Amino acid sequence: MVSGINQLFNRMSDHPDLGKLxxxxxxxxxxxxxxxxxxxHxxxxxxxxxxAKGLPGFIAYGAYIGEIVAPAMVIVGLMTRPAAFVMAINMLVATLLVKMGALWHRTDVGAWSLETEVLYLLGALAIMFLGAGKYTLVRDARLQ
Structure with missing residues (x-):
């Protein structure tokens, strides 16, 4: 019975392209x-x-690319893998710049203080490795 329920659930929920979307x-x-x-702001x-860290200030404008352009590209499925890589790099730089002192800290509710940053970083890497899937506004020539 458990095996039958598991097989039914697997058949009903086997939609990897929907998961990617x-x-x-x-x-x-x-x-x-x-x-x-x-x-x-x-x-x-x-x-x-x-x-303050001895880096040129113009690098700050990369936040627009990593937090507006790349996410928009990921949403529509345009050059999804490179855009997701840009999002991952953006999160890595943001974490190193703002939160490195909190590497071993926990929040008041016991969570790791970097969990949001790591979640974005690993989510972007997962998208990079998985690709866009078939539900995109911009179709990959290989999928047609």
């Missing part, structure tokens, strides 16, 4: 909120942090 919409959509914040505060 859900990942793309989730991680791309949520990262766009971070990009929208930077559009409204600018990236000057990031440039100051970069300067």
């Amino acid at each position: 859900l990942l793309r919409l989730t991680f791309g959509g949520l990262l766009l909120f971070h990009g929208e914040f930077k559009v409204v 600018g990236v000057g505060w990031i440039a100051h942090m970069l300067a």
